[in-house]
Amino acid sequence: MSKDWQAIRNEFPLLSRSVHGKPLIYLDSANTAQKPAAVIEAVDEFYRLHNANVSRAVHALGTEATEAYEGARGKLARFLGVQSDDLVLCSGTTMAINLVAYSFALPRLQPGDQILISRMEHHANIVPWQLVAERSGASVVPVEIFESGELDLDDLQRKLQGPAKILALTHVSNVLGTVNPIREVCRLARKHGVVTVIDGSQAAPHRPVDIASLGCDFYAITGHKMCGPTGTGALWARQEHWQAMPPFIGGGEMIKEVRFERTVFNDPPHKFEAGTPNIAGFIGLGAAVDWLSAIGMSEIEQRERELLEYATARFDAISGLRVYGRAAEKAAILSFLIEGAHAHDLATLLDLEGVALRSGHHCAHPLMHYFGVPATCRASLAFWNTEDEIDRAVAAIDKVRTMLA
Secondary structure, eight states: OOOHHHHHHOOOOOGOOOETTEEOOOTTTTTOOOOHHHHHHHHHHHIIIIOOOOOSSSSSHHHHHHHHHHHHHHHHHHHHTSSSGGGGEEEEEHHHHIIIIIIIIIITTTTTTTTEEEEOGGGGGGGHHHHHHHHHHHEEEOOOTTTSOBHHHHHHHHHSSSSSEEEEESBBBBTTTBBBBHHHHHHHHHTTOOHHHHHHHHTTTSSSSOOOHTSSEEEEEEEEGGGGOOOEEEEEOOOOHHHHOOOOSOOSSSEEEEEEEEEEOTTTTGOOOSSSHHHOHHHHHHHHHHHHHHHHHHHHHHHHHOOOHHHHHHHHHTTTTEEEOOOOOOOSEOOOOOOOOOOOHHHHHHHTTTEEEEETTTTTTTHHHTTOOOOOOEEOOTTOOOOOHHHHHHHHHHHHHHHHH
């Protein structure tokens, strides 16, 4: 039985609003996802009825907060196909990758070692590696891509045979939509003893993700891109890595006992969760996971594939428009430019037509340099979008194109 996508769309309060007197067409889900009422209500209910700190109080509110918070960890773990004890909750992918870089990589890297990253990476999967490379004497080496936006597996294979110790790679490109062959990549990396760190920010919101089947060492996600609140996310790692890694941040909750002579740290995952967490945010993320699971991630993936196919055909019919990223396997992202128009001018004028999309380098400067452009516009679709919205967005783009000609 097919899903009632209009009814699902109606569960997002914000999508019914107008901007500049025009109905909102939100095409910026790769930046952040909108929130269904179930998520908003879960956060509201926590603050109204259960607000207390976690893992610190024996009173009823403290127990309720702790159970809801740890319950959200369990929901997220099941959503990702992993065990709860292997999942560290954090503020998002940026924090997660920094945790791997400083706690796992830095103590192990030596001068001459290499950290491999692809040219399509987000800055969150570039800058932390540059910082630890500077401190360790290691170097960051890019893995090449093709004009289509696909990863050059031959180049990767060659570089894995060198002094590589870590491979950091996005599952789905936030600019090109490229879906990388993570299972194959991780298999190649294991063959050469290279540790894999996967950025799943753009994968988890849009397709089924079974981390256990991928064969990676670390996998990071961001909650706000999967209909959850901002400031939420998680890092999965193999338990042997968690056991061997020292804490990255110290404070309350991540300890068993503190004396001036020495501190005994808590067991993973709590060893890496110092301080009061974003309790309400994670309860909201747990609600988002429930809500997405009720729809079905396979259904979401299929719906977005249909929208991408429809939108690509419509965009390709616009005179002077070039789409960047033509991978055979890609997510519902269309990064584009129109001949003679700057991306920021185009996005500003589209906003006046009610079309919200992102312009800029998308936190991917090296990728922009590869294509020889300072910026692109990016229309990122989600399952709540409609063919009618795509038609209206295309009409707006054509109108703006004529204005800028």
